[in-house]
Amino acid sequence: MKYCLFFAVFSFCSTKVMSQSLFKVIEVSRSDVYSSQIEGDTINKYFRIVLAEDALGSSAAYPIVLPENADTLKAIAELLTYEGDTKLCVFPIRNYNRARSQIFLGGDKNYSLQVEALFIINQLVYKEPFNYSSYPILVDKKTNKIDCINGKVIYKAYEAYRNWYKELMRKGIGYIRNESIMPLDGSGVKWY
Numbered sequence: 001m002k003y004c005l006f007f008a009v010f011s012f013c014s015t016k017v018m019s020q021s022l023f024k025v026i027e028v029s030r031s032d033v034y035s036s037q038i039e040g041d042t043i044n045k046y047f048r049i050v051l052a053e054d055a056l057g058s059s060a061a062y063p064i065v066l067p068e069n070a071d072t073l074k075a076i077a078e079l080l081t082y083e084g085d086t087k088l089c090v091f092p093i094r095n096y097n098r099a100r101s102q103i104f105l106g107g108d109k110n111y112s113l114q115v116e117a118l119f120i121i122n123q124l125v126y127k128e129p130f131n132y133s134s135y136p137i138l139v140d141k142k143t144n145k146i147d148c149i150n151g152k153v154i155y156k157a158y159e160a161y162r163n164w165y166k167e168l169m170r171k172g173i174g175y176i177r178n179e180s181i182m183p184l185d186g187s188g189v190k191w192y
Helices: 002-018 072-080 113-125 152-171 173-178
Strands: 023-027 047-051 138-140 189-191
Touching: 023 072, 047 113, 072 113, 072 152, 113 152, 113 173, 138 152, 152 173, 152 189
Parallel strands: none
Antiparallel strands: 023 047, 138 189
């Protein structure tokens, strides 16, 4: 009887641990992230995706680094569930690749958590993620239409990331990295 009770408790705890989220969304004021508000931006609510173990959301913005014992494939699967989350990310649109002189001339200043989730996936998989995705902006290659909050371009990007994730599951993360198989390959979508 003792062994049955122990096994039941162990099984419950193991299942609970395995189903825990690696990430969470927290609300953050831009003045908490920057010494002052972005000009003309005092009414919006902002959020960010942080590691669940980071109780205060105090970890550095990017790149996000998983704890050594975290499962990268599980993290990617979880980040793909953010599709449709159009809450605004606390970080404004900017270039995260210091070696690149490209400038964004669009009028958008914000991007959504669903775009941030894809941006984070790149950081979890690639050694130099900002060479692949300098800006958290998605672009339709045919029309040059830009989406950073919501829209068809983001929907197509999620579809491409889900297909890429299936290949990642089959072939492994080492193969994806070595062969430089990028999530948006063949999708008609690119990072800005």
